Amino acid sequence: MNKDTIMSDFVPGIIAGTINAIVCIVSAMALAALLFTGPLASFLSQGIGILLLGTIIFAVFSALTATYPLTLIAPQDIPIAILALMAATVAAGVGSELDAEHAYQFVFVAIGLSSILVGLFFYFLGRFKLGKLVRYIPFPVVGGFLAGTGWLIVKFSFMMMTDLNPGLADVGILFESTFIFEWFPGLIFAVTLLVVTRYFSHYLLTPGILFGSILLFYIIMFGLGFSFTDMEQNGYLLGPFPGGGFFPGLPFKYVPLFRWDLFFIHLPAIATMMVLNAVSVLFNYSGLELIVKRDFDLDKELRLTGYSNILAGIVGTPAGYMTLSETSMSYNLGARSRLPSIVVAVISMVTLVFGADVLSIFPKVILGGLLLNLGLEFMVEWLFDTWKRLHKTDYAVIVLILIVIGSVGFLEGIVLGLLMSIILFVINYSKVEVIKYELSGKTFSSNVERSSHLKEILHDHGNEIYILPLQGFIFFGTANRLLMQVQSRQEDQNLGELKYLVFDFRNVTGLDSSAINSFNKLKILAENCRFHILFCGLNDEMEAQLYVEGIVAEKSLIVRIFQDLDHGLEWCEQHILHRVLPKDDGLERKNKKGSFQHRFSQIADFFEIKNCPSGTIMIKQGEDPGGITFIESGKITVELETDTGKKIRLKTLGPGTVVGEVSLYLGSSASASVITDTDCQVFFLSKESFKKMNLEAPDKTVELHTFIVELLSERLSGSNATIQALMR
Incomplete structure (x- = not known):
């Protein structure tokens, strides 16, 4: 491997890993705040540590076992949201059934148990090869899922840059003078990066724009008279973060006093989490297949994700699966090795042990702009690039899913998209002619x-x-x-x-x-x-x-x-x-008028009369028939035996018909077997007698040749009529 190749992978890998680590750390803090709230708020630092520990375990597992180098597994919001409901229920009982310390201990152990259950569920889905079910998901639904994912990333980027969570009805707030300068530079950065990377390609392009933007940010801010402390206090930087390390310890010491009765009450919610996680992970891999243009063994990915969740659950961290946004980020930045996952694990480990102060220098608007760029990539690809490629009804499904995801919810958008695809399929399939031919x-x-x-x-x-x-x-x-x-x-x-x-x-x-x-x-x-x-x-x-x-x-x-x-x-x-x-x-x-004796009486002496009982194999497939046979009475079947041993009836012949004529004229072996269905009387003309007849009575054999030509022409005419009928 030459130096350019190493650098073309190393530099993007380091940058992608660093950015993904920052996103994962910020996400860990946000998800921990969602989980440890109310009476549990005093345990927020431990909650951040639990999420960071999970990030480290998933990142290391991804680096060591992922079938695709850039795959990054991380704790996800779906399990956290359901666990937050459980934590809120438990926290509501603080003061009556549990004190805050015991409530934290219960939540810590319950998080680990739920991850183990999710891991086992993933494993058995992969073990019984149920991952392929996602292949039946219509393409527009996957496209709508990715467009919706892009919208959610765009929304999250604005939340990161402005610390607001505005709905569609509150978009006007973003244009107030107080907030516009917090997100507008990020939008410029995201659009610039989007346009430049669509027309130019170099491994240093994105890193160069990134570092140039950070440098420009500090030049402008220092030029405006802002000090580092001012930028931090005004929310222009990611910090300040809580000081000190976050390591929460392990949950094993809390297991003996665990309230199993409370945990069993929440099993239906955990079961829902399992199903939603499975759907999400399969959708994520389907989306990644389209992004990186390769197929994945979904059953194997499910088993690997199951192993990682079991391992994470043992140390008490929440469930996770492949994160599409971070994995796509690494791909878009030009990384192609396992280096991003390793960098995520290292930076998360440093943060877990020593705290996150070092990350405070990263401008919030630049990180938000990177996320905004990723979201715009998804939306441009599935709303702009697919306009000419897809049928308009399929495109409408993508837009509908995006609208529902943005206005109602993620799961509702996917379900509605599936229903729309099913309806369109029924309508289109009903247009297919059920009658193949008349x-x-x-x-x-x-x-x-x-x-x-x-x-x-x-x-x-x-x-x-x-x-x-x-x-x-x-x-x-x-x-x-x-x-x-x-x-x-x-x-x-x-x-x-x-x-x-x-x-x-x-x-x-x-x-x-x-x-x-x-x-x-x-x-x-x-x-x-x-x-x-x-x-x-x-x-x-x-x-x-x-x-x-x-x-x-x-x-x-x-x-x-x-x-x-x-x-x-x-x-x-x-x-x-x-x-x-x-x-x-x-x-x-009527049959006697067309019998052999009546029609070919002049050359009957050259034929041998045979009486064949029912079940006689007159001609065996692959062997030389030895001559031509005229059926005088009875019924026979021409039967083909396939390579698999299956026997197919080709013809059933009665009086006045002939077998073996093709082999006689071409000198070939029999292409099928001939078996008598009833007792038959036949006239057999051997090859030797045929030659003798042609030499001794050529004028009398003309009628026989004419009969064979008429027979073959008649069969050909019937085949042509059938073909014409089939082609109507």
Whole structure:
């Protein structure tokens, strides 16, 4: 590693770590003040120490174990806010049940126990691989979360610079002469840094602007006659901080006298904290993925966060998880190593032991400007940069989440964003055609190969079969459209009478109650109009739904179930043939006209007559068929065995059909097996006899060649018709 590379990482790492340490220390003081208030206010210094100790443990753990170098885990406001409610309840009992000292001891131990419970919860979420659930969160919700995070950082930056917490209705206060000079320089610094870093890139750029701004601040302030003490007293610097060290000791000595009864009362609140922490940590990592443009193993991150919280809980510090703002700060400043986490741990340790006086020299407006810059980065990226990249409805979700987070609350914004995304998904998904294709018996048939005469009959009656391959999840948004489509076909007199309605569920993932209701209406329509409904390719769950609702019955003549579309169409075709052909052996008589003996009597001597019982393997997949076989009587199946061992029916052939013709002409091995379904009589022409016939009776074999060409052309024509129907 060359010197430039080291410096390009070292300098940003030191600066990022120092800034993050200051933010963490200031945050620790603010969160401690939230937690230790009222009767517990006298223990504020111990509370600051508890938060700083947690910061050190999380920073060291991050530096040693984080899968991404810049990841920084730190105590967070969500668990602190819930713990503050518990502390306030306990503090309210001071004087009646507990004195202030025992109340502090209870809160100290309770903080540690809650962190251990949170850590175990995180661990088990990761252990059972539930982190991937966040992958199902819509992209606009994550974008709204990051925009809302940016707004909260902007708000916090103004709080830091002005010591005010104004709502949207109180924004005017910021423009009063008393406060405008406290935040306006920070705004200039943040906007300058934002614009410059968007158009230029160098590892010394941000540090240079930072140090230059600090130097300019002191030059201006000293020039205006302010001394260091004046700046500190007027709130222009971070200090003054409480003097001395903050180390609070360890909570183990307070465990024997711990009030478990009080702790159990607050378990529901702690359970809420667990869930909110889990949602927050997964959202933070989803946001970080977009910022640093890499994927994280969320289950592993949950387990690591769980370990860190268990370790922190043992020494009595609050729960924490990856802080998106500080981690993003390090990334934006150009750091790429674990150095920022190490610096945070070192500075926090020095503060814990010796106090925070050294941090008093940092201008509050510059630190606030850095935070303001980070917040503006988030908001510019998700409100400006995404305007042209996202669909306007998705963009509206981002804006809506931001508004709700800013005006109501963080969790409410996320929940509303999820609800809006779900509604938009339902609306958009309902526009997806549930009917994949519209086919008829003219354009699509079963894999049963029949004689030319029978094919003509089926083609003439093909419009009686209406085939609807379905797709996706059939729910209230699409089910009614399916019903209307069938009603439209039933009323179309140009296509003739509908007798067979065939549904293919192979690509359907599920049905809701509205879909079941629509199929029930279809059953009533079928009973009134006297057509059959065939459900093909149902999975076990969908079949059970239809049986429970009474749509399918064991002895139903209207509604039938088949394992796949192929067998369903075969039943329809057989039903048509038995209905159309004469009952007095008409089917057999028609077949005899197209039999082998009748058609190729002149070359019959070259063939071998074979009688094959049911179950005979006439041709085995992968082997040489040895010749061509003409089916005189009976029925056979062409079956393909896949690499997984699954057997698929390709064709079922009857009298007047042929197998093995492709292998005979191309000299290839069989691509599928041929098995007899019934006792069959066949005429077999071996390769040797085929050659002999071509030599001895070439004029007589022309008819055979013509028949094979017609057969293959007919199959090709049928395939083309099917393709055209599918492409409509």
